[in-house]
Amino acid sequence: MGHREDLLEGAKQCLLDKGYARTTARDIVAASGTNLASIGYHYGSKEALLNQAFLALTEEWGNAVGPALQEDAEPLPADPYARFEAVWGKVIDSFEVSRKVWKLQLEVVxxxxxxxxxxxxxxxxxxxxxxxxxxxxxxxxxxADPEKARVAGMLTQALMAGVMIQQMTDPETAPTAKDLTDGLRVFMERGPEEGA
Structure with missing residues (x-):
C-alpha cells in the first residue's frame, strides 16, 4: 500500500476508535505510519480524509451486511411478514459487530x-x-423499478436508524424482529373505523 491507502486505513481506524470530533491529524499519522504532509498532499485536508474514510466504512458495512440479508442456506419465507421478520432478525443480530459504525453514523448526523x-x-x-x-x-x-426501490430504501433507512438508536439506548427494551413485524401488522391492518 502507498501513503494514500495507508492514510485512509489509519483514518478509518481512528474514526471507529475516536470518532470525528476527537480524531486529530497526528492520530491519523500515528495509525497510518505516514507523515503530516501526506494528508494535505493526498487528500487536501484532515476533514476531506475523514469524510472519505467515513464513506469507505459505510460502504464496507453495506458490503458485509447486505449479502447476509439475502437468501443463504435457508431460503427466506415467501410470506411478506415472515420475510420481514427474518430479514430484520439478521439486521438486529448484526448490530453488535456493527456497533462502532452505528455510533460513528450517529455522530455524523x-x-x-x-x-x-x-x-x-x-x-x-x-x-x-x-x-x-x-x-x-x-x-x-x-x-427495474427505480422509484419503488427509492421509496422502499428510504423506508428501510428510516426504520434501520430508529432500530439502531433504540439498540444503543437500551438493548433490553429495543425492538426485536418479532416486535417490528407485529407493529407492521398492526399498522397495515388497522382499519379507518378503528381510528374514528
Missing amino acids: TRLETDEALREVIKGPQEEGRSGLAEAFLGMDAT
Whole structure:
C-alpha cells in the first residue's frame, strides 16, 4: 500500500476508535505510519480524509451486511411478514459487530447541520445506499423499478436508524424482529373505523 491507502486505513481506524470530533491529524499519522504532509498532499485536508474514510466504512458495512440479508442456506419465507421478520432478525443480530459504525453514523448526523462539506459528500452515496437497502431487504432490482426501490430504501433507512438508536439506548427494551413485524401488522391492518 502507498501513503494514500495507508492514510485512509489509519483514518478509518481512528474514526471507529475516536470518532470525528476527537480524531486529530497526528492520530491519523500515528495509525497510518505516514507523515503530516501526506494528508494535505493526498487528500487536501484532515476533514476531506475523514469524510472519505467515513464513506469507505459505510460502504464496507453495506458490503458485509447486505449479502447476509439475502437468501443463504435457508431460503427466506415467501410470506411478506415472515420475510420481514427474518430479514430484520439478521439486521438486529448484526448490530453488535456493527456497533462502532452505528455510533460513528450517529455522530455524523449531529455534524451535518454545521458541516456543509460532509453533507455534500454523503448525499450521493446516501441515494445509492437506499437502492442497496431495497435490494438487500426486499431482493428488489433497483434498475427495474427505480422509484419503488427509492421509496422502499428510504423506508428501510428510516426504520434501520430508529432500530439502531433504540439498540444503543437500551438493548433490553429495543425492538426485536418479532416486535417490528407485529407493529407492521398492526399498522397495515388497522382499519379507518378503528381510528374514528
